[in-house]
Amino acid sequence: MDTGSAEFVAAAPEDRGQGIAAALISHIMEDMPYQSDVLEAADADETAVRLYRRLGFAEFMRTK
Numbered sequence: 001m002d003t004g005s006a007e008f009v010a011a012a013p014e015d016r017g018q019g020i021a022a023a024l025i026s027h028i029m030e031d032m033p034y035q036s037d038v039l040e041a042a043d044a045d046e047t048a049v050r051l052y053r054r055l056g057f058a059e060f061m062r063t064k
Contacts, residue, residue: 004034025055
């Protein structure tokens, strides 16, 4: 398998904004032997979309 996929990554509301989700995603990407990674976010979750962009991900599809 060449592509890793993460569907749900979250931090508790009181812990958001501290870099926990970014650290978790970075750890997953560094320690897994995949050639590419795919993340999925709810369309309304702009906070997650901004985080993924900061981590180098690019949006390739939106669905309803």
